[in-house]
Amino acid sequence: MDDHESARVRAFLTRVGLPGLVDVHTHFMPERVLRKVWAYFDAVGPLTRMEWPITYRHEEDERVALLRAFGVRAYTSMLYPHKPGMARWLNDWAAEFAARTPDCLRTATFFPETGVESYVREAVEGGARVFKAHLQVGAYDPNDERLDPVWGLLAEAAVPVVVHCGSGPAPGKHTGPEPVGRLLARHPALPLIVAHLGMPEYADFLALAERYEQVRLDTTMAFTDFSERFAPFPREARGRLADLGERILLGTDFPNIPYPYIHQLEALERLDLGNEWLRAVCYGNGARLFGLDDPAGAA
Template sequence: METPGTTEPTDPAGTTTGTAAGAAETSESDDVARFRRRIGLAGIIDVHTHFMPERVLRKVWAYFDAVGPLTGLEWPIAYRYEEERRLHLLRSFGVQRFTSLLYPHKPGMARWLNGWAADFAARTPDCLHTATLFPEEGVEAYVKEAVENGARVFKSHLQVGAYDANDPLLDPVWGLLAEAGVPVVMHCGSGPAPGRFTGPEPVGRLLARHPRLRLIVAHLGMPEYAEFLALAEAYPEVRLDTTMAFTDFSEGLSPFPAAQRGRLADLGDRILLGTDFPNIPYPYVHQLRALERLGLGDEWLRAVCHGNAAALFP
């Protein structure tokens, strides 16, 4: 029992722990459970969550701590916790499967990250075995090795990696992944700030050569929503994840055009829930409520939050 004049202990990141934190987590879990009950869903599949080596994750958090000047909005990390607590939280939300999206920003990192991710998947059975890539010598070999070792999803980050998806070194890799039917979550939209190789045009060229590539466009292609929806309409294997889209935070930066809402309904079997947990500046349930307030119905929500991903990752 707390004695007068004492405060709750904090973890190394400065977040509250103990009784207050436990009560907050229970409240959050109850909020998500109420959402699932409202739409008749036993569990959730989240295709856009991040787990990575601790020192890499700390650098990612440092980037978001400094991203305010870039976006004009502060970006406080809502779940700046140690790994086990983050895993516990996701499971308490009813998330049945999730990813460990990770990505290199320079040559020589991807194979090492893939080794870490394979170990993480082995000790975390509800995590979809995730891998990554970079345009460098040897990329085809280590991507093939990852697929043979059971990788079920890849992450490509064109903005952070500052590479062209059409780099000749990657062409055989896209062919390999298309042939194997392994999806690729790709950050290719120009949010929160454009990169040299972001945007729909280079992705369109990639898909013209590899139309069977199971591409999952992260963040719904923010802010080029309409153009990436058009690519999904043109290529049946293209999907989009909802990461941060429609939230109050993103609507302040890159509002989704109301005129495009009907296309979300039409592509309802190819929209997948993504959240960016733990690197989000608001509670997890806010992403779910943001989808709910689109008014596209419970059937659409059940497909987005579970059914579509369950079909893609049986």
């Protein structure tokens, strides 16, 4: 374990006045699935088109220990299918992982396929706290009619869904703000979390959050030196980030990031939006959303 980096993260917490972190975008998967994800990044696949070294290529127990050492009080096991027949199996694994890793919010996923409403309902009734949908990797339209009862179910149950719907690092057939805009027009109460702040269509996804009260955005990889090279956040939109401060959530993509965890936190800090904003983004908003404790303690 990197004690030096843990000390830097703890110093950030002290400097900002935080009791810990809530990270809504971390990846834990069945080992053989995660190894394939890492192999994809190693091969510079068509979605990334760039060198992407995995910083935390550790065994599962070491990755869990690292997050705890960083002061992450709650995190997720973002997983996602790329074809039919995977989602239920992934959900079973995630339920078992959350049962033996109590600081992980039980995570689930889905795919437009026969039986999707049934296994999503099972996951919700079984205690799933958050879902992941990956429109880019899954290559599906969120408006697929097979998913309509799923979105309605999740909206009614008020279970948030982290959706990779932006067109970064490369556009997909169904990425971008237009498909999600159509989805929200039908399900305006859907608690949707736009992954990566909608990179690179930041302004368009901020506009959706301004229009729909249950839309939030996570910070995953945004503002980092790595992402600013190919998808810089527009400086003129920083004021909108401040205005939406209660609906911006910390996300990092741990462990699949090509830089240290602390860099995401320092990238947020250098936006110079103030410690109150940082306390809300890095802890309070997530704690409130998931009912972890009274987030007033982070203010």
